Amino acid sequence: MSLISRYILRETFGAWLIVVAVLLTILMAKQFADVLGDAAAQRLPREAIWSIFALTSMRYVTQLTPIALFLGVMLALARLNRDCETAALSACGVGPGGLLVPVLALTSVLAIALGWLSLFLNPDASARIDAIKRKAQQEVQLGALEPGKFMSPDNGATVIYPRAVVNNEARDVFMFVGRQQGDRVTTTLAQRAERTVDPSTGDVAFVLHDGRRYEGVPGTNEFLVVEFDEGRIPIRPKDPQAVAESVLSKPTAALVASGVPADRAELDWRLSYPISVLVLAVLAVPLSRSAPREGRYAKVGIGLLAYIVYSNVLLIARTWVERGLTPEWVGLWWVHAVAAAFALLLLVRQSGVFARSYMVSAEAPA
Numbered sequence: 003m004s005l006i007s008r009y010i011l012r013e014t015f016g017a018w019l020i021v022v023a024v025l026l027t028i029l030m031a032k033q034f035a036d037v038l039g040d041a042a043a044q045r046l047p048r049e050a051i052w053s054i055f056a057l058t059s060m061r062y063v064t065q066l067t068p069i070a071l072f073l074g075v076m077l078a079l080a081r082l083n084r085d086c087e088t089a090a091l092s093a094c095g096v097g098p099g100g101l102l103v104p105v106l107a108l109t110s111v112l113a114i115a116l117g118w119l120s121l122f123l124n125p126d127a128s129a130r131i132d133a134i135k136r137k138a139q140q141e142v143q144l145g146a147l148e149p150g151k152f153m154s155p156d157n158g159a160t161v162i163y164p165r166a167v168v169n170n171e172a173r174d175v176f177m178f179v180g181r182q183q184g185d186r187v188t189t190t191l192a193q194r195a196e197r198t199v200d201p202s203t204g205d206v207a208f209v210l211h212d213g214r215r216y217e218g219v220p221g222t223n224e225f226l227v228v229e230f231d232e233g234r235i236p237i238r239p240k241d242p243q244a245v246a247e248s249v250l251s252k253p254t255a256a257l258v259a260s261g262v263p264a265d266r267a268e269l270d271w272r273l274s275y276p277i278s279v280l281v282l283a284v285l286a287v288p289l290s291r292s293a294p295r296e297g298r299y300a301k302v303g304i305g306l307l308a309y310i311v312y313s314n315v316l317l318i319a320r321t322w323v324e325r326g327l328t329p330e331w332v333g334l335w336w337v338h339a340v341a342a343a344f345a346l347l348l349l350v351r352q353s354g355v356f357a358r359s360y361m362v363s364a365e366a367p368a
Contacts, residue, residue: 018074
């Protein structure tokens with residue numbers, strides 16, 4: 003690598019590092035406040051704060067790297083342009099294409115690291131976060147049982163009364179389940195009860211031991227009485243939001259083998275991170291160029307507008323894939339193709355290829 007390429011690479015890497023550090027600090031400060039709020043509200047145990055904080059930071063790094071690199075390249079090259087270094091490099095034969103070589107060298111390394119994060123590390127981190135939250139939910143809800151008090155874990159559909167709580171296990175339990183089929187109600191008495199959470203679905207249930215179940219219509223003599231050694235009563239239905247978020251924790255291999263539109267959309271979205279880094283790096287080179295009297299940040303607004311359009315079209319395309327409106331083979335690739343073609347068009351235009359072609363055609367003999 004030449005001296006000029008190393009200089010451009012150093013400037014670009016320094017600008018990217020500053021941008022990603024600033025953006026990550028802002029987002030992680032908000033995330034830390036949210037985690038502390040959950041811990042203060044007893045939705046998370048205090049020992050899980052740092053684990054969730056560290057695992058979430060991986061997801062934020064993946065999300066911030068494309069925009070951070072885009073802004074870093076624009077700011078670094080804009081400084082060279084402001085200090086007339088771009089003009090000097092152009093006089094030495096280093097045009098927009100020459101500036102792109104060291105930028106792509108840095109971008110290629112980041113794209114590989116980003117692909118590793120988005121395809122392998124982030125799904126594992128999401129699965130670990132979900133496991134921590136499910137375990138915390140179980141522990142917190144068990145701790146919420148107070149002896150001698152009525153409580154409802156599902157907004158009144160189920161009412162539980164434990165006479166005593168010993169080592170997270172309820173003793174002498176009364177449980178009332180509201181109307182499930184017409185006017186029929188269910189009342190259960192048990193000597194012991196414990197709350198469980200299904201690790202795969204997140205469903206919460208009470209497991210009752212040594213009890214008796216009464217089921218019937220109040221005001222009539224038609225009651226079904228069942229004695230049991232162990233019985234399981236679901237507390238609340240599966241949370242739809244938890245199902246949607248579980249796609250984030252699916253391994254990439256499972257998404258590849260799946261034919262569900264939501265899984266295919268998630269797979270294309272994970273692949274979009276390394277691809278978008280390459281596309282945005284190419285786009286940043288022509289967008290960073292400004293007129294001699296313009297300031298360093300003259301084109302930053304245009305660059306941000308281009309990024310907003312690019313990212314929002316990606317979100318729209320992902321929604322179309324999830325709903326099955328676009329074929330699986332199309333996915334999000336068309337968005338990257340259009341953005342890459344637009345970036346290459348700007349790059350070729352600034353390189354003067356069109357102008358040279360016009361001059362050659364004008365000088366051709368009639």
